[in-house]
Amino acid sequence: MSSTKASYIVMKARFFTPDIGLRTEYLIFHASYERYPYFPNRFLRVAGRRSENTGKQYAYKLCKFLNYMIDIKQKEYAEVTNKDIHDFFYWLAFGLSSTDFYYIQGGQISYSTLNAYHGLLVKFYQFLSSKMDIKVQLEIVSKTNKHSFYYGQIWSKPVSSLIDENRLRAKDCRNHHKWYSPEEQTTILSHLPTLRDQAIFSLSCDSLRIGEILSLRIQDYVPSDGVVSLYASKGKPTGKVNISVPLSNRSIQLLDNYLFNERDSVLAEALKQGHYPTALFLNIKAGAKIGAPLTYRNFLTILKRAAKRAGFDPSEIRTHSGRSTAVMDMLHAQSENPEANISQNDVLQQFRWKSPTSIQPYINTRDIRTKKKLMKLIEEQRRSITNE
Secondary structure, X not given: OOOOOOOEEEEXXXXXXXXXXXXXXXXXXXXXXXXXXXXXXXXXXXXXXXOHHHHHHHHHHHXXXXXXXXXXXXXXXXXXXXXXXXXXXXXXXXXXXXXXXXXXXXXXXXXXXXXXXXXXXXXXXXXHHHOOOOOOOEEOOOOOOOEEOOHHHHHOOOHHXXXXXXXXXXXXXXXXXXXXXXXXXXXXXXXXXXXXXXXXXXXXXXXXXXXXXXXXXXXXXXXXXXEEEOOOOOOOOOOOOOOEEEOOXXXXXXXXXXXXXXXXXXXXXXXXXXXXXXEOOEOOOOOOOOOOEOOHHHHHHHHHHHHHHOOXXXXXXXXXXXXHHHHHHHHHHXXXXXXXXXXXXXXXXXXXXXXXXXXXXXXXXXXXXXXXXXXXXHHHHHHHHHHO
């Protein structure tokens, strides 16, 4: 498919809805604009309702699958079979069909990305089955029924087993720098080129997700209270989050400096060009896109470059590590200041979680500070028992 022009492309569209206002969606069109895949776009509009970033990721992944089906398999998505699904994952990971080789070590895609494609296709075909009344004949290996219209059966095996069936291994999962010490935060901040970038990084260390940060509007920041009211958040309808997050003094100072020294000048230039930007964080580089909302991809590139100059491996840098750092800071405060009575519910509220199990991936099991505190408590308990 890479040698010829793809049949489908992703395009950005803007819609106005009374409850949310103007919103951006990502839809799939035929490259010649002659065809508009109706059902896939219905699915994308529903799936991306709560998060623009989710809609974007789904659109590009689904577009790749549709192009694979039409350009390589020469089939429509409604004609998919069990073998097509298997072949798609082999092609996705290694660029070859499952019959072209026996063993390859080190693919071009990580397991987590494969799993994301898997989850998308599950939802897509479940949507077609339950909502759109489309039936797709899938070949299922069964003693009683060799054909089935039940989508769920092709998903009985996880993506890992689809790859492992022929002893294939996808690209190793990348190791990330998941927690920043105070000194590391200061170092990275000193290498970020603008006040805007410094403010975003500091906000991430205050527990905000990058999607929550970049979706903020100018009216969502209340300087007098030192809080931001989230406009978009994971698992919440955009524009109806109703959650305020208090900011650290560092973030407030950086944010105020950015607004006064950088954003104001960008706003003036944007007004000259005839538009009024409402996003809190804007593209400040002179040119056609000045005043446009800063994108995730742009900030990640800026962060990696700054981290490299600061002596970090840029391949280990991600935008979510600030939030992981905030989790450990909260746990330190909880264990070292029992008089503060920081409850589990306080932690859940601070990080916008519904379940206590959500904290597990964020905990640094090698954190010596926590271990020293635990050992101190053990020793105090031992002395108490001895004195008795």
